Amino acid sequence: MKASGHCAGRTGFVRDLLIANSICRPIEFDRLLFFAGMRFGSRKSWWGHGRPRPQSHEGLDLCFFADRSGRYFRLDETVCVPAAFDSRVVAMIPDFLGTTVIAAHEMAGRAGRCLLFYAHITPDKGLHLGQRLEAGRCFARISGENKKRWLPPHLHLSMAAEGNLPPLERLDWPMVNRLDRDLFMDPEPILDSDFQMMDFIARTDLYAAFVPVSSKNGQQRGPGAGKTGHCHETP
Numbered sequence: 459m460k461a462s463g464h465c466a467g468r469t470g471f472v473r474d475l476l477i478a479n480s481i482c483r484p485i486e487f488d489r490l491l492f493f494a495g496m497r498f499g500s501r502k503s504w505w506g507h508g509r510p511r512p513q514s515h516e517g518l519d520l521c522f523f524a525d526r527s528g529r530y531f532r533l534d535e536t537v538c539v540p541a542a543f544d545s546r547v548v549a550m551i552p553d554f555l556g557t558t559v560i561a562a563h564e565m566a567g568r569a570g571r572c573l574l575f576y577a578h579i580t581p582d583k584g585l586h587l588g589q590r591l592e593a594g595r596c597f598a599r600i601s602g603e604n605k606k607r608w609l610p611p612h613l614h615l616s617m618a619a620e621g622n623l624p625p626l627e628r629l630d631w632p633m634v635n636r637l638d639r640d641l642f643m644d645p646e647p648i649l650d651s652d653f654q655m656m657d658f659i660a661r662t663d664l665y666a667a668f669v670p671v672s673s674k675n676g677q678q679r680g681p682g683a684g685k686t687g688h689c690h691e692t693p
């Protein structure tokens with residue numbers, strides 16, 4: 459059964475991410491940067507030799523962006539992850555770079571819940587099943603677990619209607635990787651951001667090619683810092 463209607467009722471996830479992390483004060487965010495393999499449905503990879511993925515990408519990877527003077531940055535493990543929707547934590551499963559938190563939200567006019575997977579993150583201490591997430595508020599950080607440095611820290615998002623997936627209690631990544639890609643939706647509409655495509659060059663050191671956002675952003679950023687930031691002025 460294919461989903462009817464999209465799950466992206468609320469947009470502005472990139473703006474939320476910038477505000478929650480006070481990124482827009484020291485850096486004038488301009489646009490996201492994508493390699494083809496980062497986008498939904500792609501069979502390409504965006505690391506190492508760029509070998510094809512075994513299955514198409516069932517989600518979207520967020521990592522790179524440019525500022526207004528054309529400098530290239532990457533998100534890193536200091537970046538906190540805001541909820542894209544008022545939602546509830548319904549599953550937490552391990553993934554190869556950290557943890558995946560799955561949150562469910564309801565959509566007006568849509569039967570059944572929508573699920574958003576936030577993968578490769580480190581949940582805040584005490585985050586638990588059933589916890590309510592408020593749109594725009596952070597509940598995790600991007601994971602920095604990849605010690606071998608072949609894939610820089612990034613946020614993977616997947617979106618699907620709950621009714622189209624196996625029961626949450628049984629869901630893990632080996633199972634997700636075997637599911638029909640048609641069961642997933644492109645999360646891109648929730649981003650609400652300009653973006654630019656980049657050509658992938660095999661064996662690029664992605665850690666070195668992009669400035670980690672924290673090195674530019676040097677100041678202390680406690681929880682909630684940036685809620686009063688100036689991002690609103692430069693949407």
Ligand SMILES: [Zn+2]
Pocket residue numbers: 515517518519614615
């Ligand atoms: Zn991904």
